[in-house]
Amino acid sequence: MKANSLIRAILTTIVLALLLSGCGLTSSGQSNASSTNKGEHTGQIALNFWFPGTDQVTVNAVKESIQTFEQLNPNIKVNLTSVPWDQYFQKLAVAYSGGTQPDVHGLGFGQLISTVDQGKYLDLQPYIEKDQWEGTTDFYPDILKAGQWENGQYGLLIPDLRPLAWRKDYLTEAGLDPESPPQTLDELFQYADQLKVVQNGQTIRSGLDIQTSNGEQSYLSLLLLYGENFYDQEGNPTFDSETSIALVKKLTELYKAGVFTSSNQQQTGGTPFAQGQAAMAFVSPSNTASLIQSVGKEQVDWALPPAGPNGERTSLMLGTFLTAAKASKAPEEAWTFIKFWFSPENQITYTSKTGALPPLQSIQDEYLTNFPQNQVIYDAMNDAQGYIASKYWSVNIKYLRTALEEAYNGSKSVEDALTTNAELARDEIKSIQ
Secondary structure, X not given: OOHHHHHHHHHHHHHHHHHHHHOOEOOOOOEOOOOOOEOOOOOOEEEEEEEEOOXXXXXXXXXXXXXXXXXXXXXXXXXXXXXOHHHHHHHHHXXXXXXXXXXXXXXXXXXXXXXXXXXXXXXXXXXXXXXXXXXXXHEOHHHHHOOEEOOEEOOEEEEEEEOEEEEHHHHHHOOOOXXXXXXXHHHHHHHHHHHOEEEOOEEEEEOOOOOOEOOHHHHHHHXXXXXXXXXXXXXXEXXXXXXXXXXXXXXXXXXXXXXXXXXXXXXXXXXXXXXOOEOEXXXXXXXXXXXXXXXXXXXXXXXXXXEOOOOOOOEEEEEEEEEEEOOOOOHHHHHHHHHHHOXXXXXXXXXXXXXXXXXXXXXXXXXXXXXXXXXXXXXXXHHEEOOOOOOOHHHHHHHHHHHXXXXXXXXXXXXXXXXXXXXXXHHHHHHHO
């Protein structure tokens, strides 16, 4: 070989080596600056998938779904990141701000409805129409609608309904009928007081699980029974209404009486009920999967919430959306993964392991064969409400949380805490309109 030819061959080899090394993954498993979503194998597309929550039951079920998906789609590699709920939204916001957002990710009910107008998320509607996806007719209509905005589909919901749950063994221990949960709000509060367990002047087990920090969900579960939400259709705060003030006064009385203890909705390990430290709660089966594994499903039961003053038995409905980033370099593969996630085959497997409610009508009978006690979850869908869609959701949540904490810790009177923070919310909303 001539010298010039040899030099050209060597240079070509070096250039190819540099190009190939520039398309690889870093040691942390994250794509480097020149990566283009290539997976571990040649031609394989990598999807980064973030899912909120780190309880082992859910994480194991998610991993199993990913494994099945990869077997069916060997050209796609899914890299899972599980993030605790109390860190999830801050980390996701930082990732979006820095352009390092995952291709597919979970998103809380309130987070989607309050940020969907920011242009971050992929509109799934064109992919649904292109594939003529049958899921749109299989989804329960209200659950499908929850992820829609301006004729687009920006998320598909893993629903989470919150009827009343109770521990049968704890009711038996307190001399109450374990098959007869409270039927009215007055009975609920009476039961809660009777079910608390006190030792040396301290409550060691709550009668009713009400969170005092980030506690808007348990508060709203009760407020809905009075026929109210904590902001209106225009996003204006209403948590300073007479009804809301009276409710929070009752809750602070119960708190001072030791009926429930300090807790955080997003605390590691779950709320007190999920940890076996409360007798009753407004909670879904999916949030108690670990508890059921430890105490047995025969010890936990659900019913529609007790009737409010006007007979309302409205259950709180939240959930986790699955959505994709608009900036994803692999939108087709992201849709393929989301479509698989909500296939009947994956949903029956995932929900059977986690206790989550499948949003598909076609598998209701099979699901109830495995979980007959969850018929009440389907019954609750006949009268369920969640957060009202509003870009001011985060403003209302921020000030409501502060108001509830101030009321519980006594730094302000209930009325002052709620009215002051509602006015602050109104002022902030006006400033950003």
